[in-house]
Amino acid sequence: MTKQVQQLDRVIIRFAGDSGDGMQLTGDRFTQETASFGNDLSTLPNFPAEIRAPQGTLPGVSSFQVHLADHDILTPGDAPDVLVAMNPAALKANLADLRRGATVIVDSHDFTKRNLSKAGYADSPLEDDSLDGYDVHALELTDMTVEAVKEFGLSRKDASRAKNMFALGLLSWMYGRPTESTTAFLERRFASAPSIRDANVEAFRAGWNFGETTEAFSVQYEIKPAPMVPGTYRNITGNLALAYGLVAGSTQSGLPLFLGSYPITPASDILHELSKHKRFGVTTFQAEDEIAGIGAALGAAFGGALGVTTTSGPGLALKSETIGLAVMTELPLLVVDVQRGGPSTGLPTKTEQADLLQAMFGRNGEAPVPIIAPKSPADCFDAAIEATRIAVTYRTPVMLLSDGYLANGSEPWHIPEVADLPVIDPAFATEPNHESAKGDPEFWPYLRDEQTLARPWARPGTAGLEHRIGGLEKGEGHGNISYDPANHDHMVRTRAEKVARIARDIPPTEVDDPLDEQGRGASVLVLGWGSTYGPIGAAVRQVRSAGHPVAQAHLRHLNPFPEDLGDVLRRYDTVMVPEMNLGQLSMLLRARFLVDVVGYNQVRGLPLRAAELAEAITKEITR
Amino acid sequence: MTTGTSTETLPFPGLREVPGADAAQTRKDFTSDQEVRWCPGCGDYAVLAAVQGFLPELGLRRENIVFISGIGCSSRFPYYLDTFGMHSIHGRAPAIATGLATSREDLSVWVVTGDGDALSIGGNHLIHALRRNVNMTILLFNNRIYGLTKGQYSPTSEPGKVTKSTPMGSLDNPFNPVSLALGAEATFVARTVDSDRRHLTEVLRAAAAHRGTSLVEIYQNCPIFNDGAFDAVKDNDTRDDAIIPLRHGEPIRFGRDRRLGVVRDPATGALGIAEDPADADVLVHDAHAPDPSTAFALSRLTDSGVLSHAPVGIFRQVKAATYDDSAREQVSVAAQGTGERREALAGLLSSGDTWTVV
Secondary structure (H helix, E strand, O other): OOOEEEEOOEEEEEEEOOOHHHHHHHHHHHHHHHHHOOEEEEEEOOOOOOOOOOOOOOHHEEEEEEEEOOOOHHHOOOOOEEEEOOOOHHHHHHHHHOOOOEEEEEEHHHHOHHHHOOOOOOOOOOOOOOOOOOOEEEOOHHOOOOOOOHHOOOOOOHOOOHHHHHHHHHHHHHOOOOOOHEEEEEHHHHOOHHHHHHHHHHHHHHHHHHHHHHHOOOOOEOOOOOOOOOOOEEEEEHHHHHHHHHHHHHHHOOOOEEEEEEEOOOHHHHHHHHHHOOOOOEEEOOOOOOOHHHHHHHHHHHOOOOEEEEEHHHHHHHHHHHHHHOOOOOOOOOEEEEEEEEEOOOOOOOOOOHHHHHHHHHOOOOOOOOOOOEEEEHHHHHHHHHHHHHHHHHHEEEEEEEEHHHHHHEEEEEOOOOOOOOOOOOOOOOOEEOOOOOEEEEOOOOOOOOOOOOOOOOOOOOOOOEEEOOOEEOOOOOEEEOOOOHHHHHHHHHHHHHHHHHHHHHOOOOOOOOOOOOOOOOOHHHEEEEEEHHHHHHHHHHHHHOOOOEEEEOOOOEEEEOOOOHHHHHHOEEEEEEEOOOHHHHHHHHHHHHOOEEEEOOOOOOOOOOHHHHHHHHHHHOO | OOHHHHHHHHHOEEEOOOOOOOOOOOHHHHOOOOOOOOOOHHHHHHHHHHHHHHHHHOEEEEEEEEEOOOOHHHHHHHHHHHOOEEOOOOHHHHHHHHHHHHHHOOOOEEEEHHHHOOOOOHHHHHHHHHHHHHOEEEEEOOOOOOOEEEEOOOOOOOOOOOOOOOOOOOOOOOOOOOHHHHOOOEEEEEEOOOOHHHHHHHHHHHHHEOOOOOEEEOOOOOOOOHHHHHHHHHHHOOOOHHHEEEEEOOOOOOOHHHOOEEEEEOOOOEEEEEEOOOHHOOEOOOOOOOHHHHHHHHHOOOOOOOOOOOOOOOOOOOOOOOOOHHHHHHHHHOOOOOHHHHHHHHHHHOOOOOOEEE
């Protein structure tokens, strides 16, 4: 039959099923197809901490949301237009998020009495009025899949496993996605099991063909490619971009990368990724615990490597003492915290921004540490290089605060030219820098650079530079143990000043505040940090398109702040700070600038919703 | 304890990548300008003197030697040696040394630690360093007491120890550091005594030359908080009967007139000390045995309470792959044919599914 083709400018699709149903893979493939088609996109995987939660239950539901558009977009979207639900639990867990009138595709095979009751449904929602107002397509996905792949001789159970590919084929048809990359992917992935490979490829094709021939779907949608800056692109998650950024930081500084890490959700993928890139001189050390991970990284840094440790909030807590040692020994060290819901074990697979104050203050004594936060999945690449630059230049541990949403979410990445990446000079000490009372050359490990206040980085193996460092307070210059009160006061202030001076070396605050026809700017500034960039940007667009002026700025450097930040804040009547915590940046801004910022705080384990935030901003503007 | 062993003749040269010194060195070359601040009579002085006296013998470039310590009296050690050094945090020295040794094959890496540092707060790092067999030498100063915090019992103190924190006596069973190390299948495990300079030096020489993790337990007297803990093995009157000397390939006979010997109970296989055993019954020490069980059984001849007997010498010295060598090997194998780094980086960044916008 001939189908109508309808143009859309954007759509939000959510694939949901049991955690064993392969929804992450399905979403990921749909995303790759979308990326290669040239739409702008943003994704939000959402899965339980349990590897296989009890089948068919609400806690076991895993989902993957993708937002695609013919223009640039900033978030995975608030309310899906399409839900693919592989079982009753997936329907129940996700229905409330859908926009009214959304398309709901369910596998009716799984709507058995038993599964319905596991999901808490007394009656089938397919048979009562609970789905009124939605465009519901109850399809026998499992049966159609089993029928399509019967020639490959798989058991019914194995055959039905390919139903996610059937669903992917159907959605790929609905939105006119290119299919070659998925076919090639399946052929690679199941190369060692030909019947499974063929069944998956066939299920994918059958899903597509079903869409084309069935009368259930009369419309195919077209979303044109988004205009993008010329260049080569790929889709990338935050964890992958961060790992690449670390490799780039190593290459651009000429320092061999040493990662000391202990597996922890949602940071482990950085360890996995880096362990694949030993050819870049990368050493990955899976330590016995979080403390050993950072300890080994610091030991490697003492030896002249780019020491890195990756973790999440609970691990950062364990590393505190060693970060203090790195502050005291003034060695370069990267500490990557992929934040998750806390406190304690909290919500391991969900996102949050509640480690900012831990990063800032979570150590004994006055122990300042620079803090950098990427704003989007692709930005994790640049943020990792910037963290490397600051750590190496200033001989200091640097905290890089990603989060669960950035880690697993993805977006198109304009692949940079390596020649355009910054070059980082480790400037190792090579000779004595001082003269003893007797006139002999000697090495003073705490004789500082006058501009940066950085101390020399002298690698073992450099003759004449033998020295001892450690956690005890050292005398300025000579670096011997010192209990002198004036020296301690001086050293505490110097370490603080060294970090504060980084502000001279970072860009000023970039404020987006379009002037109206009278040349006036907004009176409300929305200031964010980290992964809230997307939702804030989307909310600001909504507010502006409703005719309200609003300014937006985003912080990459949380410590030190850009030098002009205080002036920027004071220019506005109201400064609103949305965060996925209870007001941690707000607290820092109030303390530092005595500006009474207005917080907008949610800790739901999910990214902020742009529409809700837009409403809150509008309320602030029209107050 | 007379068998001298030079580093060249030892079977597993641990220092092969470390550059040698251009000229002969003396003890003075390894002495820093810092005033040594241990209590008068502390056993640490003797160990420091032995190490400073022995390092020139290694013939390594001074700048390629690194001492890493944790926290405690003994952990001040690096400040007094004119090499590279780091006085780190409590218990973590083996972890820090693991990173350093893995990233730098050209360094001789030493860890200085104590019974509290290595076995209590840092117990986890110690056992994992030992099982990984990272190329480093760990000197564990065991004084069976907490010194720097002024006299609490330690994880090697005898049960019932009355200290500031245990006025009615301590309740926990002690670790035997040698048993623990052998349980972790450490490839070099030895015990020596601070006051026996010659034996200490001999053990250090073998430990430094070993490729892999060497654990050397040094019985070290704390004259302030636990004076006399090792008198049995130090006093001229008692030591011959108290020290069970371990020399590879030799029967374990000791005591006045060599009347005592270590024998195996044929029924249970357990080791014990017998008076005037027949030559054929005396255990011949095999430090190179691949299985650590007999070495472990020997370590159990140490008293867990007040010390009256202790085997001293090298319990185990076996060849095994080291973590750091293997880790560097993986990196170098992976790097073959990578070509220019930045070109390779460009290739990495644009790997996977890409698309081009013109």
